[in-house]
Amino acid sequence: YYKDFQEKLWQEYHNISSQDNNWESKITKQFARQNSLHQIYRPKKSYIQQRLATIAKQKLRLGKELQEHLAKLLNDIVHWQPSIDGTLLSYAINECVLHNQKKLKQEFQYKTEMIKLDCNDHQLLRKFYELKPNEELIQLAQHLWQITADEQKTKEQQQILEQRIYLKRLPPETDQMIDQLLNDNRTTLSNLFLDPDQRANFASRCSKTIIQCKFNLMIVELDEFAIVTHRYNLTLNNLKEKLLNLNKQNPHIYTSLLLNVIEERRQAMIQRFIRIRQHKLKTFFDQAPTVDNN
DSSP states (O other): OHHHHHHHHHHHHHHHHHHOTTTTOOOOHHHHHHTTOOOOOOOOHHHHHHHHHHHHHHHHHHHHHHHHHHHHHHHHHTTOSSOOOHHHHHHHHHHHHHHHTHHHHHHHHHHHHHHHHHHHHHHHHHHHHHTOOOHHHHHHHHHHHHHHHHHHHHHHHHHHHHHHHHHTBOOHHHHHHHHTHHHHHHHHHTOTTSOHHHHHHHHHHHHHHHHHHHHHHHHHHHHHHHHHHHHHHHHHHHHHHHHHHHHHHOTTTSOHHHHHHHHHHHHHHHHHHHHHHHHHHHHGGGTSOBOOOO
16 A cells, blocks of 8 residues: 555656656745745656656565465465454455555645645746746735745644644643743742642642643734734735736736736645645644643
């Protein structure tokens, strides 16, 4: 199954590279930075063909080995006590493998989707420059795309933080920083003049206060994100209005076609960021510690 996932991924590279005459062209880091463009992995077409051929051979070899192991298993089963249905056992093994590779399958699906989204973004940017915009329009478009990228990154941080608060899962940095406060508390609680009941009472109050402090900090950060997102929205609206005014004043230079491509590319960027955000929201809590309420 792993080789199936690999094959589908490289087949996607093959499909996209076959339709893109500029597939192997290089993009500088400066150009990518100026246009808020993610630089993607662009293997040579010859290497893509080589990888697909290698994977096909590996699948044939693995298929043969699996058949040999299955034949041996079915032969051995005859001597097992109590007896067991060989077909049923083979099916159960296959289902276990499929179940354990669920995350791997999702990861490969995500990578495949990102290849499509990245390539679409690159093609729309190329389409914009092929229309020969003037320097003023290039700078406006770059500013618009940069604000869009910053806004989407902020939304990602905001939604991850909301998810952490909902699931009571803290960012490791926040958790470690505030836990340093417990050191002084432990020193105080070790005082011999405190009786067991007092010590338990103070420990409980301190623990609850620290936990609440952690989430209060994250709620404050959420408010900051809301303000920043609002500012981004205002800036985007101002830039869009400026583009429309330029189109009205000089429609031959600032054409509707150019403005449409700018917006089309902006929407493609948003779709790409949304997919990344969905993936991170689905996987982020694997690394996030759960609050210890004890």
